Amino acid sequence: MHDSSRSHDLGELSLDKLVACHECDLLMLKPELAPSERAECPRCGFELFSYQPHMLGRSLALVIAALLLYVPANFLPILQLRLLGQTTEDTVWSAVAALYESDLQGIAVVVFLCSMGIPLLKLLCQLVVLLSIRWDVGRGYGLLLYRIYHHLREWGMLEVYFMGILVSIVKLLSLADLAVGTGLACFICLLLVQVWLEITMSPHQVWEALSRGRAHASH
Structure with a gap:
């Protein structure tokens, strides 16, 4: 310290x-x-x-891991519900679609943005920023995207969505047979990887690298 x-x-x-x-x-x-x-x-x-040692390499590995987890976390079943002889499987995407079809389009859009759209956009911004530093190209655009990423941080609410899933599981346990799907495991892993990425991707080092590269390019 x-x-x-x-x-x-x-x-x-x-x-x-x-x-x-x-x-x-x-x-x-x-x-x-x-x-x-x-x-x-x-x-x-x-x-x-x-100062995070090997920040760039570790952050790139975590961003790629998060992007690989994104698809199964959102499109594989989170819960399997068995009630009165019928079985249904729910995913993050199916929950958004169900809200939209239930004439709750506004809520569906908010849930989509906070649980799927903005988290993906944040990861893509982080990936492009890290690649611009790694390859030493387009650092001016990297600065712009990193500013956008910081504005988006408050809108990516995977942890809130995860708490909603846990509350739903507790309430449904007394009504039906529940089985946890692969999507929930991927969702938890995605959440943990993103938290780890926030710790590893030091803002000071990123700003410093982007500003230094931009200053060199202007000379």
Whole structure:
């Protein structure tokens, strides 16, 4: 852990050598971090940024894994319901379609965007950003997509949808025979991979790499 305590005589320094705390707005010198170290604000203790070793390779592997899990998580059965001799299988996509066919088009669109559309768009933005850094091409577009990704983060609600699935399972257990499908296992794995990706893909390192590449391209 690194304490960024030097916060005086900053007026003549270039912006790339400074960092501001997102919580208390304290402006300070940007510390040099070793792998696995993190910088904290000396005033409020907020984590400014951390240095993730092998961030690019690990993040790419996690994004690709998440994209591979996306299709089975959304289109394979999550639950198998047996009631009165009839068996039905539900997927994330079938739930959206059922809402739409039940004259709840507005809710269907919201559920689709939050559980399928926006999570996929976030993953694609992350993939393109990481590839632009890896191949050192189109970093200006990478900056734009990374800004879009940060605006989308608040709208991807897989964890909320997962809680809804758990509540449904608890309520249906007393009414019918339930069997957990492969889609639910893939959905849980997708959720865990995305959480791991959020931890691994250090925003500070991504912004730094994109800005550095753009600065070199402009010279």
